[in-house]
Amino acid sequence: MGMFDLGVRDWLLMALMALPVVATLLPLIPAAHWSVRVFDFPRLQIAALSVLCMVLNPLFKQSDSPLFLAMELLNLGCVLYQFKEIHAYTWLAKKQVLDYQALTMIAASAYSIAMSSPPTAMPKN
Structure with missing residues (x-):
């Protein structure tokens, strides 16, 4: 039995096994067309x-072809x-953002600075 002497099943x-391979390789092509970029999103699937x-x-x-391996x-x-x-x-990755409380402090500080400065006049057209 040859390498390509496979039954319909x-x-x-083999075609089913090729689908995720093609879906993984297509986004690596530097193309902006939606038919390529669409595979950037269903990674978990x-x-x-x-x-x-x-x-x-x-x-x-049903075959011992090396193609299956x-x-x-x-x-x-x-x-x-x-x-x-x-x-x-995922939760497995290291956090790359500040904690919520620290972010609130920064936002409150920026708000207080903005409120303490004198208002500027809007230029007239």
Whole structure:
């Protein structure tokens, strides 16, 4: 049995496994068109689809083709890349903003400074 001698079921599984790979690689293209940029947003869904593909691969493949191992590794790479991109938006990442109380103090200080200065006249047109 050759590398590309796959049944219909194997080709369908291969196509399913290719979807998250394509969805991960498309945003890396420096294009502003919506059909490319749309994949910047569903990162969690793309990662979940990659994990699903990695679970379905050993359950449904009917061939021992090395293409399945290659797609499995590509999907693992997709999951790792998507989680790297998602990480900054989770509670696991280090905070990059001031605490709420500190921000309130800064805002109150700016307000008091603004209120203590004399009003300026608006220029007439």
